[in-house]
Amino acid sequence: MVDQSAVGRCFTPVTARVEPGRLRYFLNTLGEQNPVYRDADAARPSGLAGTPVPPTYLFCLEMMDVDDPFEMFTALDIDIARVLHGEQSFIYHAPVLVGDTLTFRPSVTSVTEKKGGAMTLIGIRCEVTNQDGLHVADTARTIVVRNEVAS
């Protein structure tokens, strides 16, 4: 079971390029028709210099470009069959545009036991910077691990 020793643990930073083809695949999967995500001209009236990404796409970029998307689970000895997503948040500091190269630096911020050890909640925060070193976003997620409880 994951314990407090995991708090503060950092994982390999992930560098991801925002590629137009992969973004289009995401948009098509979701039936996203908003021209702001498909046409750089459509985004200009709102003061953007290019095509922005949808609000949750940062989460995908981090997973897509990592060598081992389940590194964290392996490192903490968590079976992915026992993992659920509890909470997710994004704080946006600056625009993320198609063509940007982002770096994600994830770390464990909390480990909390729930329901007498039946569940462990793991908090993970991630700072996101772009190719100019600009801090563009912070993401945070809570992972719920359904522990095997001896009955």
Add this chain to the structure above:
Amino acid sequence: MMAAADIKAGDRIVHKVFPPITRHTLALYCGASGDHNPIHVDIDFAKAAGFPDVFAHGMLVMAYLGQALTDAVPPSKLRAFATRFVAITQLGARLTCEGTVTELFAEGGERRARLALTTRDDRGEIKLDGSAVIAL
């Protein structure tokens, strides 16, 4: 698109209904999102993990909520977006995403609004409970 000048607490500015979630959607989202956890696409794996069937990625449901949000608010105006995944979203769910203004305030040198967000399935069950902060 909302008119920022007249926005007030209580206004419902986000509302969108999505088509039912299919196995095909989950397969495409697996590739599109980089979330390759087999629990969402491989029924054998899902059953072995104690679930009756595959189920939607929480982040797929949040992506729909994000789409409903940026239909109403330009992405450049979004300052924060958060959700709690309240319940598992099953195959076939027809999701309705809604957002209501709860508060107007000043922060970071601009006028902002806080929105309460929900995603419900066609039986009215809450799947996601969230919030957003937008610049006006």
